[in-house]
Amino acid sequence: MSAVDYDVIVLGSGFGGSLLSAILAKSGLAVALIDSARHPRFAIGESSTPLADYTLAMIANEYDLPELLPLTKYGSWKREHAEIGCGLKRGFSYFGHRPETEFGGESQLLVAASSSDESSDTHWLRSDVDAFVFGVAKTHGVTTFEEATYQLHRKPDGWLVDGICDDNAISLQARFAVDATGSAGVVLKSLGIADQTQLLNTNSAAIFAHFANVKPVAECLDDIGVDRQRHPFPCDAAAVHHVLDSGWMWQLRFDDDTVSVGMMFGGRGARPIDTSVDLQVVWQQQIDRFPMLRHQFSVATIVRPKKGLQFAKRVQRLTTTAAGEYWAALPGTAGFIDPLHSTGIAHTLLGVRRLVSILLMAPMNRERQLQQYSDQLINELRLVDELVAGCYAALPSFQLWSAWCMLYFAAVTSMEQADSNTANQSFLRADDVLFREMLIEARAELRLAVADGSAVACDRFEQRLRCLIQPWNVVGLMNAECGGMYSHTAAN
Ligand SMILES: Cc1cc2nc3c(=O)[nH]c(=O)nc-3n(C[C@H](O)[C@H](O)[C@H](O)COP(=O)(O)OP(=O)(O)OC[C@H]3O[C@@H](n4cnc5c(N)ncnc54)[C@H](O)[C@@H]3O)c2cc1C
Incomplete structure (x- = not known):
């Protein structure tokens, strides 16, 4: 033939x-x-x-x-x-949890990406x-x-x-x-x-699936009397992150009310997942440690994929x-x-x-051109690794996690707001030498804060980061007055 x-x-x-x-x-x-x-x-x-x-x-x-x-x-x-199935994504919502402790409302970060439903991003x-x-x-x-x-x-x-x-x-x-x-x-x-x-610093495992009947975070907050008036957008119309001691959970709600949910294990508190134990058991044990998650998943069922919970031992490559x-x-x-x-x-x-x-x-x-394409791509993936690894290293401190997230937001918003053709720029400032040098310094400061572990050290790290990101802070990130509620970060 x-x-x-x-x-x-x-x-x-x-x-x-x-x-x-x-x-x-x-x-x-x-x-x-x-x-x-x-x-x-x-x-x-x-x-x-x-x-x-x-x-x-x-x-x-x-x-x-x-x-x-x-x-x-x-x-x-x-x-x-x-x-075509999709969900409304107005921004990024983060909620910090401590094991066996009712969520108190203090550990919240909401960063708007879109200013209206009409112009909003989506979950695909x-x-x-x-x-x-x-x-x-x-x-x-x-x-x-x-x-x-x-x-x-x-x-x-x-x-x-x-x-x-x-x-x-x-x-x-x-x-x-x-x-x-x-x-x-x-x-x-x-x-x-x-x-x-x-060579990668990030080392995380994932368990994930699509669920039905996941109670919205907003309803959970109402149930425990946490005021949502300060939220710049409905907190579930977002990439929801539950920040845990051993990693974090994503929740992406589609318009048919099914939710993509994944549990990431990668913080210092994460133990390797015992693959001899049923995945459903590992999942439930983790859910049961956090009252809000317990509440959200009390009647939830898996709807996709047919074979149920998926497991990736290490997602990095x-x-x-x-x-x-x-x-x-x-x-x-x-x-x-x-x-x-x-x-x-x-x-x-x-x-x-x-x-x-x-x-x-x-x-x-x-x-x-192909050589450049390859070099650029690998350089960008190494940058993403740095932006992600710092978040895991910051755990279980929600304050340090949130501060480190600002490096991602500084990179992406300074790209989005640039006049020049955004799509021609290197992804997330990967080829911006000053940004990369700043990241190295920030990581050294994070190490000090984590090793010290005191509230004073965390505050000091935040202050230092506020200065470090300044050249790329075009949308008022780390503004103490917003109390973690950012509406002016919206790009569209
Ligand atoms: C756990 C997890 C969560 C993620 N969350 C997000 C997120 O929230 N936001 C985000 O932007 N990105 C996220 N990503 C990344 C995202 O999944 C990828 O960037 C995206 O899927 C890449 O799309 P793609 O079309 O290049 O490849 P893929 O979506 O990986 O598609 C690969 C295709 O190749 C096919 N295929 C596989 N083997 C063969 C073969 N031997 N021969 C021929 N075809 C084959 C598959 O059937 C599939 O159709 C996540 C990734 C993971 C692992």
Whole structure:
């Protein structure tokens, strides 16, 4: 059987691989998109940000894909694509808990990302969104293969894929392959690219699923008499973070009232998860330690995925190289740090945009650009690692955790508010030397505060950080007068 020729083979049809394929096909390339699963299928990584929405809008405009524009804001999404599941995300909500202690209302941080529901960010129900973007790819002429079993072969001048799809033998070849398979890293593995996960500071495990009947935080606060009047937005219409002694929990509420929930274990108090114990038992033990969580989950049930709670022993991974002469990996395949700070969607979209501009160049001009793409991506993932690791190191202090979070907000808001083309900048100021130096100093100060552990040391750290972030503090972060309630941080 002779192989069918393509310009590019994309492995993995999550929203990243599908979007890349759609743009390339729309731009005139012959693209094959192959996935080992079939849409719609469960996927995690659901919380968008202003930077993600801005980048998606830019891509939609640059490459004439207007069908994607409604997904860049909650208002237009609900009007034009009510059938695609999503949730309202007005910002980031954090609640600090102590084991066996009723939440008292003092440990709260709410950071607005959007100023209205209409212009708001969203939680993406990934099974729906990925299926939609996959459909867009098909519409623009991408040849798609779902539930394919195949072998990838490296040839001197490209790639050959042999396999079976829908009971038919398939054989495809292309000069260039994109690895968008996430943790499977099909191209990375076939090339034997070395891994450098051991260099990462963050070390966290995850247990997650989608639940129904999770009581909203707002109702729990009302039940225990905690005043919500100061909240700059309804606290559940957000990426909710419950900050615990051993890690944290995310809660992302969709409009059908199901909630994506994940428990991250990674603080100093976290013990390795005993995999001989039933996951449900580990989950329940953790919930039972915190009165508000107990309350929220008293009648909750798992609705997705069918196989129940999912477990990832260590979620971090990082490759040493993210692109070469005939291949490239998308950001979520090159590495992943942690769900904290919701960096995955925005980073993937930035990576898609960068890769498209390289793949639309003449092949002989690509080599240096691909090297830069790889270096930049890995540098950015290392930065995200620093921004995340400090939060875990700060635990169990909610004060130190919240202060360290401000470094992420300083990076992202200074990017969002810059006049220049945000999507052309390095992600989260990764190539800003002064910002990186400041981070090193901040981490040293954090170590001192953690080692000391006193209230005075925590206050001192906060004051120091306030000075350190000043050059990037364009939205009034760490303003003692707001008492942790930030409304003026909204980007849209
Ligand atoms: C626990 C967790 C929580 C997260 N939370 C967030 C968040 O809140 N916000 C955020 O922005 N990001 C988050 N992320 C990151 C986010 O999931 C990724 O950035 C995003 O999914 C990347 O999209 P993608 O399309 O590149 O890859 P993926 O979504 O990983 O898609 C990979 C695709 O490859 C397919 N595939 C797998 N193996 C093969 C194979 N052998 N051959 C062909 N196809 C294959 C899969 O079926 C899938 O369709 C989270 C990640 C994790 C692990």
